[in-house]
Amino acid sequence: xxxxxxxxxxxxxxxxxxxxxxxxxxxxxxxxxxxxxxxxxxxxxxxxxxxxxxxxxxxxxxxxxxxxxxxxxxxxxxxxxxxxxxxxxxxxxxxxxxxxxxxxxxxxxxxxxxxxxxxxxxxxxxxxxxxxxxxxxxxxxxxxxxxxxxxxxxxxxxxxxxxxxxxxxxxxxxxxxxxxxxxxxxxxxxxxxxxxxxxxxxxxxxxxxxxxxxxxxxxxxxxxxxxxxxxxxxxxxxxxxxxxxxxxxxxxxxxxxxxxxxxxxxxxxxxxxxxxxxxxxxxxxxxxxxxxxxxxxxxxxxxxxxxxxxxxxxxxxxxxxxxxxxxxxxxxxxxxxxxxxxxxxxxxxxxxxxxxxxxxxxxxxxxxxxxxxxxxxxxxxxxxxxxxxxxxxxxxxxxxxxxxx
Numbered sequence: 001x002x003x004x005x006x007x008x009x010x011x012x013x014x015x016x017x018x019x020x021x022x023x024x025x026x027x028x029x030x031x032x033x034x035x036x037x038x039x040x041x042x043x044x045x046x047x048x049x050x051x052x053x054x055x056x057x058x059x060x061x062x063x064x065x066x067x068x069x070x071x072x073x074x075x076x077x078x079x080x081x082x083x084x085x086x087x088x089x090x091x092x093x094x095x096x097x098x099x100x101x102x103x104x105x106x107x108x109x110x111x112x113x114x115x116x117x118x119x120x121x122x123x124x125x126x127x128x129x130x131x132x133x134x135x136x137x138x139x140x141x142x143x144x145x146x147x148x149x150x151x152x153x154x155x156x157x158x159x160x161x162x163x164x165x166x167x168x169x170x171x172x173x174x175x176x177x178x179x180x181x182x183x184x185x186x187x188x189x190x191x192x193x194x195x196x197x198x199x200x201x202x203x204x205x206x207x208x209x210x211x212x213x214x215x216x217x218x219x220x221x222x223x224x225x226x227x228x229x230x231x232x233x234x235x236x237x238x239x240x241x242x243x244x245x246x247x248x249x250x251x252x253x254x255x256x257x258x259x260x261x262x263x264x265x266x267x268x269x270x271x272x273x274x275x276x277x278x279x280x281x282x283x284x285x286x287x288x289x290x291x292x293x294x295x296x297x298x299x300x301x302x303x304x305x306x307x308x309x310x311x312x313x314x315x316x317x318x319x320x321x322x323x324x325x326x327x328x329x330x331x332x333x334x335x336x337x338x339x340x341x342x343x344x345x346x347x348x349x350x351x352x353x354x355x356x357x358x359x360x361x362x363x364x365x366x367x368x369x370x371x372x373x374x375x376x377x378x379x380x381x382x383x384x385x386x387x388x389x390x391x392x393x394x395x396x397x398x399x400x401x402x403x404x405x
Contacts (some may be wrong), residue, residue, distance in 0.1 A: 002044040003027050006263070007036035027240050029031060061099045063128050065164070069157045071101070076150035086112050104128050108376030117141055131294045132156075132277060139284045142275055151285060156280050159357070163272060167265065170368035174375045181383050190225060193218025196394055210393040253302045261374060265367055270304040271332055272360035289316050307331055335359075 005027060006016045015036055021027035028038040061213040071092055078088040087107045093105035104125050111121035121136035122129040133153060140149025197215045200207060208213070221228060242248040256266045277298050281291035292312035299305045314324035322341035325332055339356050343349030 003041045004044055005031070005038060005042075006040040007031050007038050008333060009036050009165075029345070051066070063098055063104075065157060065161050065306060067096070067098055068128075069161060071096075071105075072150055072154045072157065076147055076154065079150070080147045085118060101128065118146075129299050132281070135286055135290070135294055136284050139286055143285060150268060152280055152284060156276060159276055159361060160273070163361060166365060167269065170371040174268060174379055177379050177383075181386065184223060185386065186228065189214070189218040190221045193394070205397045208393070209396055210389070211397055214284055214390060214393045223260065239321065250302055256301070257303065261337045265364065265371075266301060267331065267333075268360055268363050268367065270299055270301050271336055272301055272357055272364060274304065274308065274332070275336065275353040276357035279350050283354065284351030289323065304331055316340045323356075 001022070002018055002020055003024070004016070006014070007012055011372050018025060019030065021030060023039070024041050027041055029039050074092055075088055078091070079085065082328070083091075089105050089109040089112070093102045093109070096105070107124070108118075108121040112118060117138075119134050119141055122134045122137060126134075136153055137146070141145040189298075193215055197219060200211075200215075212398040243252050256262050274295055277295045278291055281294060282288065286294070289312050292308055292315060296305045296308035296312070299308065307325070311321065311324035311328070315318050315321055322337050322344060325337050325340065329337070336356065337350050340349065343352035346352075
């Protein structure tokens, strides 16, 4: 097996590279003969997988949030009923259809049987159990309130799932309209435009630039129609890669904060995630700075993530959270800062944040309910603009011909 290793000589010289060895012990022995002590070794195949996973995160097989909610809820019930943790994990894993989740739970159970704590075992699988989950389980274990912690986690994930579902549901209608518009447009370009192009050619008309563009697109699609799905797939694939990179993520996060309606949903949703996660962690007994660091990892928008990270650094210096968040009033509404201020004065920050989360979640519900009626006029204007461009491009030569007569 080929290993990518990091080693250090007795003189302090650092060396890294790739070496063939039967196992890590053999690798360490080989390096020792050369005067080096093995610090770290990783199979080359595993290293390659990690690189691919880093640059193409959408290829990772994910465990759906709904499955994790069901698992957490059932685990709480079983532990409350007096079933031991290893037995509960074994029983729950045997009923799972998701192979990845089943494998993870079996491995977690085995780690617990060997003597590791539940939170330590979960820490090995960050792509399944995020930092929020692991830290809250750790607090539950240390305080002896694991059942209560699992109940809080279930509620946290349920709220997150509901919020995501509402946003996705609100976007279905405009997406269907746009896809239908694109489909009809492509069909018109492939069927109608080539016939009109032939007529224009027979009449030897001088065509405007826009008409030539539409005809060019129509003739291309009529001749190479089989390339259209490939172009769409390749374009989507490349965009997904680009938006998975830090620079691409920053561009898309900047855009969504500037688009009307969308920016309100993004701000409200990220505010809801922030206050609910932070409230759950503080209520569970996680220190404030650690809670802020964990919360930043759960946020989707990079600007909200950076704001919470920077606020954590300020709180570490002794500044109150309300004051630390005040420079980010363009992201978090004054209500958030005022309520945190009240919480800090009364010592009820966790409870107040959870109540505030309900308010923001209700705001998102109200916006998403009316989103279709708000977006409908914009979609109609978009369709009207595209149809108008197409009609003018194709009718203009005919009008010029009739005028000449």
